[in-house]
Amino acid sequence: xxxxxxxxxxxxxxxxxxxxxxxxxxxxxxxxxxxxxxxxxxxxxxxxxxxxxxxxxxxxxxxxxxxxxxxxxxxxxxxxxxxxxxxxxxxxxxxxxxxxxxxxxxxxxxxxxxxxxxxxxxxxxxxxxxxxxxxxxxxxxxxxxxxxxxxxxxxxxxxxxxxxxxxxxxxxxxxxxxxxxxxxxxxxxxxxxxxxxxxxxxxxxxxxxxxxxxxxxxxxxxxxxxxxxxxxxxxxxxxxxxxxxxxxxxxxxxxxxxxxxxxxxxxxxxxxxxxxxxxxxxxxxxxxxxxxxxxxxxxxxxxxxxxxxxxxxxxxxxxxxxxxxxxxxxxxxxxxxxxxxxxxxxxxxxxxxxxxxxxxxxxxxxxxxxxxxxxxxxxxxxxxxxxxxxxxxxxxxxxxxxxxxxxxxxxxxxxxxxxxxxxxxxxxxxxxxxxxxxxxxxxxxxxxxxxxxxxx
Numbered sequence: 001x002x003x004x005x006x007x008x009x010x011x012x013x014x015x016x017x018x019x020x021x022x023x024x025x026x027x028x029x030x031x032x033x034x035x036x037x038x039x040x041x042x043x044x045x046x047x048x049x050x051x052x053x054x055x056x057x058x059x060x061x062x063x064x065x066x067x068x069x070x071x072x073x074x075x076x077x078x079x080x081x082x083x084x085x086x087x088x089x090x091x092x093x094x095x096x097x098x099x100x101x102x103x104x105x106x107x108x109x110x111x112x113x114x115x116x117x118x119x120x121x122x123x124x125x126x127x128x129x130x131x132x133x134x135x136x137x138x139x140x141x142x143x144x145x146x147x148x149x150x151x152x153x154x155x156x157x158x159x160x161x162x163x164x165x166x167x168x169x170x171x172x173x174x175x176x177x178x179x180x181x182x183x184x185x186x187x188x189x190x191x192x193x194x195x196x197x198x199x200x201x202x203x204x205x206x207x208x209x210x211x212x213x214x215x216x217x218x219x220x221x222x223x224x225x226x227x228x229x230x231x232x233x234x235x236x237x238x239x240x241x242x243x244x245x246x247x248x249x250x251x252x253x254x255x256x257x258x259x260x261x262x263x264x265x266x267x268x269x270x271x272x273x274x275x276x277x278x279x280x281x282x283x284x285x286x287x288x289x290x291x292x293x294x295x296x297x298x299x300x301x302x303x304x305x306x307x308x309x310x311x312x313x314x315x316x317x318x319x320x321x322x323x324x325x326x327x328x329x330x331x332x333x334x335x336x337x338x339x340x341x342x343x344x345x346x347x348x349x350x351x352x353x354x355x356x357x358x359x360x361x362x363x364x365x366x367x368x369x370x371x372x373x374x375x376x377x378x379x380x381x382x383x384x385x386x387x388x389x390x391x392x393x394x395x396x397x398x399x400x401x402x403x404x405x406x407x408x409x410x411x412x413x414x415x416x417x418x419x420x421x422x423x424x425x426x427x428x429x430x431x432x433x434x435x436x437x438x439x440x441x442x443x444x445x446x447x448x449x450x451x452x453x454x455x456x
Contacts, residue, residue, distance in 0.1 A: 071340045072378045082419050082455030089130050097122040097453035105445035106150055107195065108188030108431065113443075118147035118154075120451070135165040152198050155184045159204075171214035179206050188405075188431055188443060191359040194234060194241065202231040202246075217260055224253035244280040246359065251275050258300075265301040268312075270294075276357070286325065288364050292318035292355075294332060302338075309337035309349075318355050318365060325364035328355055328397050344378040358396065367395045382415040401435040421453040 084093035099120035106116045124141035142158035159181025166174040185191035185200040194200055210223035227250045231243035254272030261267055275291040294316040302308020317329040334352040341347065349372070356366040372390040379385055392405040409427035416422050430444045 070343050071346050072344055072376045072384060073346060075343065075378075077381070077415065084456060090136075091128045091130055093126040093128070093456070095124045095453060095455040097124075097451050099449055099451035101145065101147075101447070101449050103445065103447040105443055106147065106153060106187070108192070108429075108443045108445050109195070109441045110443055111440050114150065116147045116149050116153070118145055120145045120449075122451075122453075133167045137163045153187075155199055155201070156182065157184055158182055173212040175208075175210045175212070177206075177208050180204070185359075188429070188445070191246070193359050197234045197236045197241065200231065200234065200243065202229055204229050219258040221256045221258070222254070224251075226251050245278065245282060245361065247280050248276055248278045248357070265299065267299050268297065270296045270298075270312075270314075272296075282361075285361060286322035287320075288325065288357075288361070289321040290318055290325075290364065292316065292328075296332065296334070298334070306340045307337070308340075309335070311335050311337075316355060320364050322364075326397060328365050328367060330367075346376045348372075348374045348376075350374075356394070360396075363396050363401075365397050367397060369393045384413045386411045386413070401433065401438070403431065403433045403435075403438070405429065405431045419455050421455065422451070423453065424448075424450045 082093060082095065084091050086092075097120075099122070101118040101120060102115075103117075104113075104115040106114050121144045122142065125139065127136075127138040129136040138161070140158075140160040142156070144154075144156050144158075146154040159179060161177065161179030161181075163177035164175070166176075168174060181204045183202055183204055185193075185202070187199065191200055191202075205228045206225065208223065208225035210221060213220040229246070229248050229250075231246040233243055234241040252272060252274040254270060256268060256270040258266050258268040272294045273291075274293070275289075277289045278287070281287055294314060296312045296314030298310060298312025298314075300310045312334045314332050315330070316332040317327070319327045332353050335350065337349045339347045351369075351371045353367070353369045356368045358364060358366050370390070370392045372388065374386065374388040377385045387408075387410050389408045390406065394403040394405075396402070407427060407429035409425060411423060411425040414422045425448065427447050428445070429447070430442075432442050433439065
């Protein structure tokens with residue numbers, strides 16, 4: 001069979017997803033994902049969330065989402081929420097969701113532009129401990145999509161993870177997590193560099209740990225994380241497209257000091273180091289191995305206020321082993337604000353600047369800036385509306401290419417009955433590029449979904 005190297009495929013966009021409320025899609029959104037399982041780690045020790053230290057969330061419990069002011073997102077709705085099952089001191093929360101999908105641009109590109117309809121199935125299982133000291137969380141989940149006319153676009157995503165917290169005395173905590181996931185490079189995103197074959201699939205294995213120490217009023221945190229990505233080869237007729245050159249490993253760690261200056265405001269300083277390597281690089285090509293650091297200072301405020309969030313500013317520096325790739329350095333920032341106008345309405349704003357790895361062999365890194373606005377409004381006790389808007393700019397370092405993405409959307413969540421939820425989403429997205437080679441990959445895509453979810 002003919003062998004084709006995946007690195008030879010031109011194109012490839014970078015686009016990072018955000019949650020429906022306009023904030024970044026951080027896995028710490030609920031008690032099931034507070035250990036940052038299955039993170040789409042396209043970053044070198046991402047500067048995003050400098051004040052939301054990656055591993056500290058593992059030390060929280062499900063009740064934390066009730067802290068602070070009552071908002072549309074954290075309000076308890078008795079009789080409507082899933083209760084799960086009790087097994088001794090563990091709480092088991094299974095759920096299953098069935099969805100319908102319609103899109104007028106399945107491949108997220110202008111040529112060819114095809115429409116299709118499809119269906120999805122998303123089972124999930126979470127286990128949470130209810131101990132007074134220490135904590136344990138387990139999760140297993142999947143997302144399976146199929147399309148009516150373009151069967152090759154059907155994808156399977158699934159994974160499992162475990163995380164825990166060990167309380168050593170009153171002032172010391174150790175957090176640990178591990179996960180393995182099978183994921184997909186979605187059309188129109190960073191690694192979507194192949195067309196005419198199934199979307200690119202990869203396996204992510206992650207291990208992480210952190211130590212938190214309280215010294216008087218000062219909070220100290222140290223963390224270390226390892227992620228390994230393995231890309232599966234794709235087949236196009238009798239040809240095999242080899243993607244092993246995309247395989248990479250990332251090691252990142254750092255330290256952070258958090259100091260409260262009032263009952264609702266804290267300042268912080270964080271330092272992070274990172275190193276990445278590609279174990280299956282072509283020795284005849286320049287290596288993309290790199291190492292770098294980031295320093296961020298910020299302020300977090302609000303948990304008991306109507307305006308809460310995080311602001312951070314700093315400097316990032318990424319140096320590549322090969323002189324063929326220029327060093328990436330400059331100012332970095334991260335902002336994540338939430339304004340609880342009333343208990344029924346919340347507005348959110350998020351912005352950050354990070355360095356992303358590039359799926360194209362002759363481009364070592366991409367400077368990415370993201371901005372988003374969102375809102376959540378409880379129209380009725382059982383109906384929540386969430387409008388969103390986002391804008392992303394990707395500058396390919398080592399070249400003049402600049403890609404831009406924008407999207408607007410509206411979703412509605414209806415608690416139809418106890419344990420039963422219906423969610424509908426409408427979204428318009430577009431992508432533009434300054435590179436002539438990427439012009440066929442520009443797109444204007446409309447997508448609609450409706451999902452029926454049952455939480456036991």
